[in-house]
Amino acid sequence: MKAISLIMGFLCVFALSSQSVNAKTADSFFKRFQIVRSTDGKLIGIRDRTLPVKFSVAPYVKMIKSQLLNEQSLINNLQLNGEYDSEVMNVLNEDRVQDFSGNQAAFDENANIVLDSLKKLAELNVDQVFSHPAFEEVVSKYQDKMTEAILLLDPTMVANVNDSSYFYKKNVTYKAVTWGLDFARKRLSSIPILNTVSHVIVQVESLITERRQFHQNMLLHYLENFKEEELGLTHDEVNLIWSSIYESRIQWFAFWESNAAKANWAKYGVNNFYLNYRNATNTLKSAQKMYSEVNERMNFSFQKVTFNNEKVVVNLFDKESMFQNRPAIAFNYDKPSQIVRKRIMLNIAQLGLSFVPMSAFIKDTANSFIKSFYQQQKITEGALYGYFESIEDPRGAQLVKAQYLNPFDNLAI
Numbered sequence: 001m002k003a004i005s006l007i008m009g010f011l012c013v014f015a016l017s018s019q020s021v022n023a024k025t026a027d028s029f030f031k032r033f034q035i036v037r038s039t040d041g042k043l044i045g046i047r048d049r050t051l052p053v054k055f056s057v058a059p060y061v062k063m064i065k066s067q068l069l070n071e072q073s074l075i076n077n078l079q080l081n082g083e084y085d086s087e088v089m090n091v092l093n094e095d096r097v098q099d100f101s102g103n104q105a106a107f108d109e110n111a112n113i114v115l116d117s118l119k120k121l122a123e124l125n126v127d128q129v130f131s132h133p134a135f136e137e138v139v140s141k142y143q144d145k146m147t148e149a150i151l152l153l154d155p156t157m158v159a160n161v162n163d164s165s166y167f168y169k170k171n172v173t174y175k176a177v178t179w180g181l182d183f184a185r186k187r188l189s190s191i192p193i194l195n196t197v198s199h200v201i202v203q204v205e206s207l208i209t210e211r212r213q214f215h216q217n218m219l220l221h222y223l224e225n226f227k228e229e230e231l232g233l234t235h236d237e238v239n240l241i242w243s244s245i246y247e248s249r250i251q252w253f254a255f256w257e258s259n260a261a262k263a264n265w266a267k268y269g270v271n272n273f274y275l276n277y278r279n280a281t282n283t284l285k286s287a288q289k290m291y292s293e294v295n296e297r298m299n300f301s302f303q304k305v306t307f308n309n310e311k312v313v314v315n316l317f318d319k320e321s322m323f324q325n326r327p328a329i330a331f332n333y334d335k336p337s338q339i340v341r342k343r344i345m346l347n348i349a350q351l352g353l354s355f356v357p358m359s360a361f362i363k364d365t366a367n368s369f370i371k372s373f374y375q376q377q378k379i380t381e382g383a384l385y386g387y388f389e390s391i392e393d394p395r396g397a398q399l400v401k402a403q404y405l406n407p408f409d410n411l412a413i
Contacts, residue, residue: 026230028389029222031413033158035232043237045160045244048215050413055150057143059407060204061130067348068126075122088115091342107323110369113362117352118345124355129196134188138197142180146204149176158216159248161240164262167248174252177205195354203350210379211409216245217382220273221299222390242269276300280316287314287327298387301380302330310334317380322372330381331399340403343374347405378404385411 034047078084092111129135149172160166180201188194219241222231228238246269247261261268277300284303288294293306301317313331320328332338350370353363381400388396401411 024225024390025392026222026226026390028392028413029226029231032389033219033222043161043233043240045162046158046219046241047154047156048158048219049156050409050411051156051158051211051215052408052410053155055143055147055155055208055408057139057146057200057204060207061139061200063405063407064200064203064348064351065126065130067344068121068124068351071118071345071348072122072124072126075119079122084119085115088118088345091345094338094342103323110323110366113353113356113358113366114346114349114370116356117349117366119352120355121348121352124192124196129193132190132193134190135193135197138180138184138187139200141183142176142201142204145176145179146173146208149173150208155212158212158219159241159244161237161244164243164247164265164268165258166244168250168252168258168261173205173209177201192355196351199351199354206375207406207408211406212248213379214382214385214404214406214409216248217301217380218386218389220245221383221386224273224300225390236266239266239270242273243267245269246272273300276317283316283327290326299383302384302387303327313384315377315380315384318377320373322369328377330377330384331396336399340399340405343378343403343405346370346373374405378406389413 032048032050034049036044036047038044074087075084078087089111092114152172153167157166181198184194184197184201188197223238223241228235231238233241243261243265247258250257250261264271280301284294284297288305291305291307292309295304295306297303298313301315303314303316305312305314307314307329311333312329313333314327315330316327318328319325329339350367353366353370356363358366381404385397385400385404388394388400397411404411
């Protein structure tokens with residue numbers, strides 16, 4: 001497709017010609033993670049050395065502005081020949097065969113809304129919006145509020161085993177979003193600027209929040225695939241790390257689940273992990289009739305298969321989208337730019353959606369449709385990144401990083 005060759009051609013240098021299994025090593029675990037202990041040797045938690053402490057909105061503003069300008073250029077180039085509409089639909093309709101179930105009419109209706117949203121962005125004066133003094137003021141004030149929220153919780157800490165409500169009681173970044181949206185509405189009257197800065201505010205918080213879970217999924221890969229002693233841990237310590245990881249995923253309002261974690265702290269995490277593992281195995285059993293080959297189980301959430309005559313990795317935790325019930329494709333050895341192109345397109349379509357006149361109900365459904373393709377999938381892919389990192393496959397890791405689309409996380413060790 002022309003769009004892929006125009007935007008993502010550089011990724012082709014990372015195309016993987018084989019799926020050879022490299023020898024796994026714990027070296028990358030020790031380069032990335034720091035085991036934190038008290039002076040008497042008791043485990044406190046796990047830090048990720050690569051997670052940044054300082055925060056700035058600038059990386060996201062730079063990324064989204066670049067994506068918008070690239071898409072506008074693509075629209076201008078392809079629309080002259082009427083090719084842009086088919087390009088978008090082709091990206092959205094990739095691999096839609098052999099689904100468990102699906103609502104074709106609902107899928108097509110939402111796909112058309114995505115197309116309309118993208119075409120609305122062609123009218124946006126990107127440079128004018130992003131350089132407007134009011135836009136810069138709101139972003140600056142929001143950055144200050146988000147910095148305050150981040151400092152309440154050590155951003156490098158991915159597990160704290162000594163406090164069974166460590167993450168639950170410090171889930172505070174959403175307050176910065178509420179403040180930022182309210183400030184933007186009071187400060188801005190221009191719809192293009194207000195809609196764009198509101199999108200920035202929401203997306204920045206989401207990206208900051210998801211970093212920890214992405215890195216925790218890396219850690220889960222190591223905990224599952226290496227012996228405790230290889231990682232410098234004991235069996236009981238690994239169980240406590242699992243508990244801290246799953247405690248961090250409790251929603252701020254779910255006090256009952258927080259209480260459950262406290263009541264069974266030694267086993268809370270391991271019980272959750274193996275429940276999810278069994279569910280993923282059952283998903284694979286249900287889906288395997290779609291695959292001509294079922295190859296290596298990479299870890300708890302990822303599986304190598306052959307689908308539609310292509311060598312791919314499927315995500316056993318997350319489905320392809322809200323209307324496609326099969327396991328999501330997380331990695332395509334034969335089409336290395338496939339997933340990142342779709343995610344960039346959908347990411348900016350979320351902004352374009354705010355400019356499309358329609359009822360709030362339809363808009364909310366379309367927004368859910370858009371996010372269902374990538375929001376949770378890319379977080380789960382932290383475990384896939386951990387797999388490639390642990391077998392010292394930098395090409396695979398680089399591709400996962402590219403489709404992660406998080407400018408606040410460089411992932412380097």
